[in-house]
Amino acid sequence: MTFRLPRPCRTPVLAAVLIASLAGPGAPAVRAQGPDASRIVAVVNGDVISRADVDNRRRLFALSTGMPGSPEVLERLVPQVRRMLVDERLRLQEVQRRHVVVQDKEIADAIREIEQRNNMPEGTLRRRLSADGVEFRTLIDQVRVQIGWSRVLRQELGQQAQVSDADVAERERMVQAQTGQEEFRLAEIFVPISDPDQADEARRFADTVIQQLRAGAPFPVVAAQFSQSQSALQGGDEGWVQGSQIDPEVLRILREMPPGAISNPVRVPGGLSIVTLRGKREVGRDMATMVTLRQVFLPFSSRLDPANPTQQQQQTLERAQRLGATAKSCEDMDAANKAAGAARPADPGELRVESVAVPPLRQLLGTLPPGKPSQPLVADDGVAVIMVCTREQRNLGIPTKQELTERIISERVELASRQLMRDLQRRAVIDLRS
Structure with missing residues (x-):
């Protein structure tokens, strides 16, 4: 994809997932029981992922969306959830290899901040997740990886994390040259396909996600849980994007979509894209x-x-x-x-x-x-x-220097993330089990 991305940040994704998880009863708990809970479903460089790990994550999805998903719907999520957990484990291993430390206090402070912002007594999130059958560790692990991975990417960028005045000036000239051209406010859920053999599985997963979105599941919450783009940290929000920066097939669909619509899965380089349109305007004229x-x-x-x-x-x-x-x-x-x-x-x-x-x-x-x-x-x-x-x-159609700086950094972060993940996947020893 060639979308530009917003500045990485952890609080929005936490807020989206956790607040939604408190909004309603969600789906009925569908748990792995007894020996099945400890059954190994994947081994990643020697680290085990169990059926219970998959079960907790898919139930967190059901709670996050607030949708009364059927056991059949949740079961269709299992293959993709397993692959997501594999990628998450690869990220965690890289965080640990680089000795990037995410303190427990950082995670606790982030959760406490969300509770305070929403007038929740301290401990509300833990109690609610526990009551709905989701181990609190599931959320903590997810947040820890998100924070640590963002720091790894900053390390990976090195000097590229610094945006020069010349970089900003060049981007300003590009925007001025596009004045009057179409621009779209959109959000994306990106489902990667790293192996052609996974294409059918990814398509089934995308269809399940779209079904839930069209039934009313909040797009930012679903993106925060399942999108594999860095924009997931902002609930999938891509901001305003010029038509020239959008994949041609996605652009064709956006031109035909009314605001608020959810697209079908679109094949793009590296995977599938699900987009929703939030607005249209002309560059420089708003x-x-x-x-x-x-x-x-x-x-x-x-x-x-x-x-x-x-x-x-x-x-x-x-x-x-x-x-x-x-x-x-x-x-x-x-x-x-x-x-x-x-x-x-x-x-x-x-x-x-x-x-x-x-x-x-x-x-x-x-x-x-x-x-x-x-x-x-x-x-x-x-x-x-x-x-x-x-x-x-x-x-508002003319971005500020600060906005342009954030766009440039975010594009570099996204590129670094995808390149590093490809390297980690290529070098990893992964055993997926039925």
């Missing part, structure tokens, strides 16, 4: 109104009945009205949200006004004078006050 803002959210203790508000709800509204009369800056809003317990983040990040789905809120963000608090916005669960900090017109 004017947008961008705002930064602060919000203070004051929660109700019970759901609002507009005809019969409680005393606490009336007091909360009065508090929001006082805030609207006293807050003079975004710093004041930060302080007020912290004093209110920070039930929601004060800074939701930069927003594109045109992308806000609720028309009254879109109108408010487009017209509220910067530095002036809004009137209280009442919802069933609380009251919010919003202040616009900055508002500007910006051409």
Whole structure:
């Protein structure tokens, strides 16, 4: 593939997998029992992969997607899950060979951060996975390899991890030369085929994944679990990609797809690609109104009945009205949200006004004078006050120097990952057992 890739990062994939695993009951547990659980399904350079390892990973997939997958569907995942675990073991062995250390504290901190961001008590993830029959070690092992492999790739790149001003300038010239040409916002799940004998198996696996995606499984979660591209670390998100950078067959399909659609498997160099389209535009021509803002959210203790508000709800509204009369800056809003317990983040990040789905809120963000608090916005669960900090017109079709730098690094990381994996697979002694 010739997709450019976003900057590697571990938190998004963790968030996608873990939060989804808590969203619903998932699939019924289908476990290997008794002697079958310890049955060896593969040996990788002397390291054993058991049926229980495969079983845990496929059940993690079922939980992650939140889909009530049947035992038949889960069984079809077994061959590809086994191959994924083989590749994961090769990565882990390379991490260990290079003496790259991933501390237990790093993994624990990442999981704790996710729990905090989602207002989960510490230990929630472990308890939920255990309740659904997934060993917590399964997730820890996956995360450890992801972090360690990213560090191996940085070592592999060496000086190539540094992007020069000349590299960025050359990329800027390329973008300018493509102004007005088509550009696509897409995400990908890449299924590698390292051996022609694996093609039918990979196709069956891809068909199973597509079936789950079209039934409602979240694309970022499935990509995080099963895509073998480095973009899996971002839930498969490739960002905006120029048509000239996309495989011709994938490009042909993207031109015909409506936003939100899921493609059939597409044969590309090295494997199969499953893509979803998120948007289309012309390079260099995407004017947008961008705002930064602060919000203070004051929660109700019970759901609002507009005809019969409680005393606490009336007091909360009065508090929001006082805030609207006293807050003079975004710093004041930060302080007020912290004093209110920070039930929601004060800074939701930069927003594109045109992308806000609720028309009254879109109108408010487009017209509220910067530095002036809004009137209280009442919802069933609380009251919010919003202040616009900055508002500007910006051409999002022209990438910044930082974005171009990240693109270049990510392309180099992806190339290094695929080359190193091919080398590891070629040198490995792998015994796959039925």
